[in-house]
Amino acid sequence: MPIDKGIEKQIPRIIIGRLPLYLRALDRLKKDGYHYASSRELGRLLDISAAQIRKDLSRFGELGKRGKGYEIDFLIKELNQILNTNKVWKMIVIGAGDLGSGLARYRGFKDRGFEVVAIFDIDPQKIGREIGGLVVKNILDMCDYVAENSIRIAILAIPAENAQKLINELAEVGISSILNYAPIYIKTPDGVQIEHIDPSVHLQKLSYYLK
Amino acid sequence: MPIDKGIEKQIPRIIIGRLPLYLRALDRLKKDGYHYASSRELGRLLDISAAQIRKDLSRFGELGKRGKGYEIDFLIKELNQILNTNKVWKMIVIGAGDLGSGLARYRGFKDRGFEVVAIFDIDPQKIGREIGGLVVKNILDMCDYVAENSIRIAILAIPAENAQKLINELAEVGISSILNYAPIYIKTPDGVQIEHIDPSVHLQKLSYYLK
Numbered sequence: 001m002p003i004d005k006g007i008e009k010q011i012p013r014i015i016i017g018r019l020p021l022y023l024r025a026l027d028r029l030k031k032d033g034y035h036y037a038s039s040r041e042l043g044r045l046l047d048i049s050a051a052q053i054r055k056d057l058s059r060f061g062e063l064g065k066r067g068k069g070y071e072i073d074f075l076i077k078e079l080n081q082i083l084n085t086n087k088v089w090k091m092i093v094i095g096a097g098d099l100g101s102g103l104a105r106y107r108g109f110k111d112r113g114f115e116v117v118a119i120f121d122i123d124p125q126k127i128g129r130e131i132g133g134l135v136v137k138n139i140l141d142m143c144d145y146v147a148e149n150s151i152r153i154a155i156l157a158i159p160a161e162n163a164q165k166l167i168n169e170l171a172e173v174g175i176s177s178i179l180n181y182a183p184i185y186i187k188t189p190d191g192v193q194i195e196h197i198d199p200s201v202h203l204q205k206l207s208y209y210l211k
Numbered sequence: 212m213p214i215d216k217g218i219e220k221q222i223p224r225i226i227i228g229r230l231p232l233y234l235r236a237l238d239r240l241k242k243d244g245y246h247y248a249s250s251r252e253l254g255r256l257l258d259i260s261a262a263q264i265r266k267d268l269s270r271f272g273e274l275g276k277r278g279k280g281y282e283i284d285f286l287i288k289e290l291n292q293i294l295n296t297n298k299v300w301k302m303i304v305i306g307a308g309d310l311g312s313g314l315a316r317y318r319g320f321k322d323r324g325f326e327v328v329a330i331f332d333i334d335p336q337k338i339g340r341e342i343g344g345l346v347v348k349n350i351l352d353m354c355d356y357v358a359e360n361s362i363r364i365a366i367l368a369i370p371a372e373n374a375q376k377l378i379n380e381l382a383e384v385g386i387s388s389i390l391n392y393a394p395i396y397i398k399t400p401d402g403v404q405i406e407h408i409d410p411s412v413h414l415q416k417l418s419y420y421l422k
Contacts, residue, residue: 013258013416020415028396047224084418091414098316102309103410108394112411113418152421153414177417179410183319185239193420195413199314199390200323202406203302203364204231205224206388207295207324209404210363 015056021046022053023079030072038069085113092151094166095158096121096129096136099181103155105132114153118145143173153177160184167192226267232257233264234290241283249280296324301362305377306369307332307340307347310392314366316343325364329356354384364388371395378403 025045029037039050039057046053057063057070063078064070080086088110093100096119104119120139121127129136137145145151154175156163163182170178171189178194180186188194236256240248250261250268257264268274268281274289275281291297299321304311307330315330331350332338340347348356356362365386367374374393381389382400389405391397399405 016419017416019419020412023415024409024412082419083415084421085415089414089418089421098309098313102313105309106410109411109414112415114411114414153417155410177414177421179413179417193417195417197408197410197413198235199317199366199408200320200325201231201235202390202408203300203320203325203388204234204294204296204323205228206364206390206404206406207300208227208230208293210295210300210388 011059015059018048018053018056019079019083021048022057023076023083023085026070026072026076026079030076035072036069037072037075039064041069080113083113087113089114089153090117090149090151091115091153091155092117092142092146093119093155093157094121094139094142095119095156096123096126096131097157100155100157101131103157104134116155117149117151120145143169146170146175147173151175153179156180156182158182167194222270226270229259229264229267230290230294232259233268234287234294234296237281237283237287237290241287246283247280248283248286250275252280291324294324298324300325300364301328301360302326302364302366303328303353303357303362304330304366304368305332305350305353306330306367307334307337307342308368311366311368312342314368315345327366328360328362331356354380357381357386358384362386364390367391367393369393378405 022042025042026037028045029041039053042053043050054064060078060082063075091114093103093116100119104116109115116134118137119131119134120137120142122139126136127138152175154170156167156178160182163184164186167178167186168189171192176192178192180194180196183198186194233253236253237248239256240252250264253264254261265275271289271293274286302325304314304327311330315327320326327345329348330342330345331348331353333350337347338349363386365381367378367389369377371393374395375397378389378397379400382403387403389403391405391407394409397405
C-alpha cells in the first residue's frame with residue numbers, strides 16, 4: 001500500500017525516532033540473508049516489543065502481511081521514503097577538532113542517506129588542512145557556502161562557546177536540521193530540528209545495570 | 212520515599228533509557244535557578260508527554276508531590292541513585308583515532324558519573340603518545356589492565372574489524388558495559404550490556420522533517 005505523506009503530520013517524534021532503528025535492523029537481517037522479518041524478530045534485535053513495532057509501522061499503512069511478517073526489501077524502501085533517505089543529503093561539519101575530523105573521515109554516512117561535503121573551523125592552524133578528502137574552510141565563509149549550496153543539515157562538533165550564536169546564524173541561511181555534539185543546552189530557532197548526541201546519557205543507561 | 216531497588220527488576224529498558232534524559236533536563240532546570248519541576252515542564256524540554264514522565268517516575272516510588280511537581284535536588288539525587296551514578300565509574304577507551312582521542316580529552320564525563328582512566332590502541336605509532344593527560348597503552352595489555360583495575364565499562368572507538376573478538380575478550384575479564392561507536396552488529400556476550408551511538412540514526416530522524 002502506498003504511503004500517504006499527508007497522514008504522517010501528527011505522528012509523535014518518539015515514533016519517528018524508532019523508524020531509523022527499524023531500518024538498521026532490517027539492513028542487518030537483509031545482510032544475514034533474510035527476505036522476511038517478523039515484528040518479533042525485529043523486536044528481539046532492538047529490545048522493543050513486537051506489539052510496539054506493529055503499532056508504529058501501522059501508522060504508515062499496511063506494510064506487513066498477516067502471518068508472513070514484513071518483506072524486508074519492501075519495508076526498507078518504504079522506510080527510506082518516509083525518512084527522506086531515498087536520496088543523499090549534503091551536510092557540513094562545523095569544527096575540525098578530533099570529533100569533527102572523525103566525522104569528516106567517516107565512510108558510513110553515504111549508504112544511510114548522507115554525505116559530508118564541507119568542514120569548517122575558526123582556527124587558522126586548521127583552516128586549509130586536508131581531512132578525509134576535504135580542505136578545512138574558514139568558518140567566516142560558512143553562511144555563504146550554506147546558502148550557495150542549499151545545505152539543510154549541519155553537524156555541530158565544537159566546544160560550547162558561541163554555539164548558540166552559530167546556530168542562530170545557520171538557521172537564517174537555511175539550515176533546518178542540526179546534529180549537535182556540543183555539550184550545551186540550545187534555544188532552538190523556529191523551524192529548526194536538533195538532535196543531540198550525548199555519550200553520558202548512554203553511559204548512565206548502562207550503569208543502571210551495574211551492580 | 213526511599214527507593215526499593217528490589218522492585219526495579221522488571222522495569223523495561225525503554226524506561227531506563229529515559230531516566231538519563233530526565234536527569235539532564237533536571238540539571239538544566241537547576242542551572243536555570245528552578246527548585247521544582249513539573250512533568251509538563253520536563254516534557255516540554257524533552258518532547259515526551261507529561262503523562263509518560265509521571266508514569267515512568269512512579270515506577271520508582273512517589274518522587275513528586277501532587278500540585279507541586281518534583282523537587283529538583285531530590286529527584287536528581289534519586290535518579291543518580293537509581294542509575295548508579297552517585298559514584299564515578301572508571302572507563303577505558305579502545306582506539307586512539309580521532310574519536311577515541313576526542314573521548315579521552317572530553318571533560319564532560321566526570322560530573323555525570325564517569326571518568327576515562329586509560330586509552331588503548333594497536334598501532335605502534337599511537338602507543339606511548341599522550342592524549343588528554345593519558346599515555347596510549349598497548350592493546351595487548353588491555354585485558355590485564357581491566358582485570359587489575361576492576362574496570363566494568365569500555366568505550367569502543369575502533370573500526371569494525373576485530374571488534375567482535377575484542378568484545379568477547381573484554382567480557383571474559385570483567386567488562387559488563389560497552390558504549391560502542393563502531394559501525395558493526397555485535398553478538399552480545401552473556402552478561403554484557405551494549406549501547407550503540409550511531410549518528411546516522413539521528414540524521415535519519417532529522418531528515419524525516421526535511422521537505
